[in-house]
Amino acid sequence: MKIHLYKEDKDPFYLQIVKQIKSQILDHSLLAGDCLPSMRMLASDLRISVITTKRAYEELEKEGFIVTVLGKGTFITEKTVNVISDEHQREFNKAIDEILLHGKALQYSMDDIVEKIKKRGK
Structure with a gap:
């Protein structure tokens, strides 16, 4: 999974993450069952706050794109293309x-x- 954040983008970082993950699901770069990095790992990789990645993951989960399984990780759901x-x-x-x-x-x-x-x- 590749995420690039842009300070000059009108969208806040969490929304940039949400949009890019959705886009990668649509273009089949991410498939149902694929595991996403932990919120801490993604925050560290992007050099942003864990709160930001948490908000992005919460938004994606609320919309049904991902599911978090306690102790196992966060995964792309079977949501159809x-x-x-x-x-x-x-x-x-x-x-x-x-x-x-x-x-x-x-x-x-x-x-x-x-x-x-x-x-x-x-």
Whole structure:
């Protein structure tokens, strides 16, 4: 498992961890049954507080992505890729909605917005 934290990211560290673990589940880098590092080990590797990793793991567990077995470790659950994919689709749609809202506020037409997106995508 690879996690990279960025101070300049708008998301707090715990949320960056959550998003990156979900992404690695989606791209099959992490599979059901895989063991995650302990909260202390991850905190040490990332040079952050254990409280931060604890919050990330709690969030992932609350959402059903991981499960902690006392004395054994923390594992990726059997949550299906479809559920994760649906969540990514919701996040993507939210980003599109924000782009449209900002574009309309700046009085861009739909064609202008689409053209700007196309230019950025090249």
